[in-house]
Amino acid sequence: MGWLNNLLNKVAGVPPTDWTLLDDLTDPGIGIAGKPVSPDECYVELYVESLRLEKARRFATTFDGVIYSFASLAREGANRVEKASVTKPQNLATMDANNLGRVITVSKRIMGAIPWRGDPFGLELGLFSVKSGNLITPLIDYVTKVSDKAGLSIATKVDAFMPLITEGLDMIAGQKNDTEIELAIDTDLSLDRSRLCALVAKKKGTLASTDLTIDPQDRKLLQNGEPLQAAYCVFSIRSSNRNPDWGSIPALQDSYADFTNAINSGKHKEAEEALAAFNRRVITSPDLIPSDKNRLKEKARADLQDAFPGGGQAVRPAERERFKGRRLIDLNLYDD
Structure with a gap:
C-alpha cells in the first residue's frame, strides 16, 4: 500500500509485526461507534483517540511522537483514492522518559471526510518515536507541513505531495539509531458501521476484546477495568453525513x-x-x-x-x- 512496510524493513531491531488489532470495541457512550456505513450515503473519517508510548526509553534525550497513516478507499469513476497523513501533535513533541507510560489523549482527525463507495478500507497506521535534535527534528516538521498542505479530505490535491511525504519519511527511517517503532499495522477492513479500534503491542491471541474497554473520560484503554500496561493506539473510523471541507x-x-x-x-x-x-x-x-x-x-x-x-x-x-x-x-x- 503506502510506506509503512518500507519503514519496518529499514529500522533496526523491529520485532515481527504481530501486534493485536481489536477492530470492534464497545462504545462507552461517546457516540462514535455503531453508525451505519453505507456506500454512497455517507463519508468516513479517521481519528486517533488516545495512545500510550513505551519503547522510546532507550533515547537519552527528548523525543517526538509521530503518527503516520495511509488510507486507500474506492473512488467514484477513478482509481482508488490514497490519503497520506503525518502528524506530530503538540502533546507528543519533545517528550522525555518521564512521559512514557502515561496516556496521551489526542482525538485528532488524521483523514478527512471521504465518500464511502464500499469495501475494503485499506489502512496503514504507525506510531513511532524519533530522537529530538540535529537534522531529524526539522525533517519531521517539514514532512508534517507537507502532509498538512496535501489536505485532509480533498483527494485531488494529494498526488503531487505524496512523493515529498514518502521521501521525507524515508530519510527519517534511514536514521536507524534515532527511530523507534511503537506500533504499526497494514490491513484491509470491511465496514458496515462506524467503529472504535485499538492496536496493542501484545502478541495476537493474548488479549480478548471482552477484557478491554475504553474510558469515556480520556479514552484510555482499560483491561479488566485497570489501565492497560502496554503501548497502544486507540483510533476510530467514523461515519458522517457531512463533508466539512x-x-x-x-x-x-x-x-x-x-x-x-x-x-x-x-x-x-x-x-x-x-x-x-x-x-x-x-x-x-x-x-x-x-x-x-x-x-x-x-x-x-x-x-x-x-x-x-x-x-x-x-x-x-x-x-x-x-x-x-x-x-x-x-x-x-x-x-x-
Whole structure:
C-alpha cells in the first residue's frame, strides 16, 4: 500500500509485526461507534483517540511522537483514492522518559471526510518515536507541513505531495539509531458501521476484546477495568453525513467562480451555460456523496433564479452587488 512496510524493513531491531488489532470495541457512550456505513450515503473519517508510548526509553534525550497513516478507499469513476497523513501533535513533541507510560489523549482527525463507495478500507497506521535534535527534528516538521498542505479530505490535491511525504519519511527511517517503532499495522477492513479500534503491542491471541474497554473520560484503554500496561493506539473510523471541507474542492471553486462571473455579466444565457458547466463538475466530483451533489445543484439553481427573477434577462442591481466576491462556501450547503 503506502510506506509503512518500507519503514519496518529499514529500522533496526523491529520485532515481527504481530501486534493485536481489536477492530470492534464497545462504545462507552461517546457516540462514535455503531453508525451505519453505507456506500454512497455517507463519508468516513479517521481519528486517533488516545495512545500510550513505551519503547522510546532507550533515547537519552527528548523525543517526538509521530503518527503516520495511509488510507486507500474506492473512488467514484477513478482509481482508488490514497490519503497520506503525518502528524506530530503538540502533546507528543519533545517528550522525555518521564512521559512514557502515561496516556496521551489526542482525538485528532488524521483523514478527512471521504465518500464511502464500499469495501475494503485499506489502512496503514504507525506510531513511532524519533530522537529530538540535529537534522531529524526539522525533517519531521517539514514532512508534517507537507502532509498538512496535501489536505485532509480533498483527494485531488494529494498526488503531487505524496512523493515529498514518502521521501521525507524515508530519510527519517534511514536514521536507524534515532527511530523507534511503537506500533504499526497494514490491513484491509470491511465496514458496515462506524467503529472504535485499538492496536496493542501484545502478541495476537493474548488479549480478548471482552477484557478491554475504553474510558469515556480520556479514552484510555482499560483491561479488566485497570489501565492497560502496554503501548497502544486507540483510533476510530467514523461515519458522517457531512463533508466539512466541501467548500474547498478546487474544481468546484473554479467552476462556481465562472458561474458568478457570468451572472455579473448580466447575460442570462451565459449564466445558464455556466450553471450547466458547474452542475457537470458537481455530478462528476468524487469528493461528494449523491445527496450533497443534489443539494449543491439546487442551491446554485436558486442563485440563478435570484439573479434573474422570472427568467428575466437583466440582473437586479441588488443581486449584482451580492454576487461580487461570492464564493462556493457561501452556498451554505448544510444550512448552518
